[in-house]
Amino acid sequence: MSCSNFLIRAGTRSGLLNTQGTAAPLLNVLVRHGHRMRGKAPGEARSMEQRLQEENVSDPEVTARINIGFPQLRPSRSVQLKARLEHLKAQRANVELEKQARSNTLLIDLDKVQQAYKQTTGQYDLRLMADHYGIFDHLFGSAYFIPRVALDIWYDTDSSSSSPVYNGNVIKPAEATKAPHVSFDGMLDPITGKPATNGNSYWTLLATNPDAHYTQTSAECLHWFIANIPNGNVKDGEVLAEYLQPFPPKGFGYQRIVFVLYKQQGKLDLSSYMLSAKDSKNLEKRTFSTLDFYRQQQEHLTPAGLAFYQTNWDESLTQFYHNVLELKEPIYEYDFPKPYLADQKFFPLKQAFNLYMDKHRDPKQVNKEYLERKLMKTHPFEGPEKPLQFPMAHPIRDVPSWQKTEIRKERLGTGRVQDY
Incomplete structure (x- = not known):
């Protein structure tokens, strides 16, 4: 096949080279796989910026998420293998354990299993579930953290039962009328995972609702604020905002109540966030932004724990709105628009x-x-x-x-x- 049947595009945009080697005018003609193409080559008509916009390409350095939590120091691989081998040897040497396993009488302590799960992969799973529910996006923007300190939170429903806060479960407002019980290891070092030895440690606990503000869609409602908690003793902390039960309106759907635990560098003066007793039931005074709070105090505290649950309307909220908040109870309904109906035709073809x-x-x-x-x-x-x-x-x-x-x-x- 003669090469005279083809035009070869040069490496420059100034023109084409013909078979004699001399420059030919740029005619934007290209023969590719036996087909003659005219006009600009695919992709040349659009600028790079237009192509990025059409392809929804984002800069990874700008959109990359930032970990604002504590890192974790893990032992070396050899140390982990050595500990596992020692554990296996101890289990194999236990004759009584083998007898119970063979006779199907071995009982497993589920509390120990839950404790081991929290110390290993439980907090990583909690971070993934929080991402699924949009917790980090709505509270911290492009930042996230892996909870290093496990939070145990439960509500007393009556003298014999309780409702635990567990990875986005549903708790009704009637079950959350009083402040919950909060327990965590206040002497734990979030980095090493071992007990701290440098004296007292102070913590801050926040309970916020990113779905409850009526006038500002991007704001949150602060439900609980306790600062300077010494060594994990929540009752000894400084209460800046008294507990307010969740109050999702009728027809609104589910709302999220998020507990965030911060590790303080030392005792802090957070009196500027103090909510007086007379403003405790004022919803506008409870306007809050977790992201703004963290930006102001990020040099003095670091998020270390997380827990959240969902709640929706029940009949107990009618009295709560009238007697406690002294508001008219809001009720939301879906407004379905009427379906579009075209003008009537004289001869509707191909229609019954x-x-x-x-x-x-x-x-x-x-x-x-x-x-x-x-x-x-x-x-x-x-x-x-x-x-x-x-x-x-x-x-x-x-x-x-x-x-x-x-x-x-x-x-x-x-x-x-x-x-x-």
Whole structure:
């Protein structure tokens, strides 16, 4: 094959080289795989910025998420293997344990299993579940953290039962009227995972709701604020905002209550966040932003623990709105827009005549006619007429085509008439 049948694009944009090696004018002609292409090559007509916008390409350095939590110091691989081998040897040397396993009488302590789960992969799973519920996006923006300190939170529902806060479970407002019990290891070093030896440690506990603010969509409602908690003793902490139970309005759906535990560098003066007793029931005074709080105090505290649950409306909130908040109870309803209906045509081609006419009639009248038609064939004592044994074997004559279709549907038990 002669190379004279092809034009070869040069490495520059100034022109093309013909078979004699001399420059030819740029005609934007390219032969590729036997096909002649005219115009600019694919992709050349758009700028790089336009292509990035169309392809939704983002800069990874700008959109990368930042870990604002504590790192974790893990032992070396050899130390981990050595500990596992020692554990296996101890289990194999236990004769009584083997007898119980063979006789199916071995009982496993689930509390120990739960404790081991929290110390190993439980907090990583909690971070993934928080991402699933949008906790980090709505509280910290592009930042996240892995909870290093396990939080045990539960509500006392009565003298004999309680409702624990467990990875986004549902707790009704009637169960969360009083402040929950909070327990965590306040002497734990979040980095090493071992007890700290440098004296007292102080913590801050926040309970916030990113879905409860009525006037500002991006704001949160602060439900609880305790600072300077010494060594994990929540009762000895400085209460800056008294506990306020969740109050999701009727028809709003589920709301998220998030508990965030911060490790302080030392004792802090957070009196500027103090909420007075007279403003405790003022929802506007409880306007809060977790991201702004962290930006202001990020040099003095680090997030270390996380827990959250979901809640929705129940009947107890009616009295809470009237007696405690002294507000009229809000009720939300979905407003479904009317379906679009095009203007009526004189000749609706390829559409069933009766169905097309029903679209432009009053739906109540159409429903009434279908119901009357069904009741006409229903005996008050014997019930509806028995269906035909062979419905398609009976001929249908002297009726329009659209009515034939309706009769077939009625015989087969299909169509709109079955909705009534």
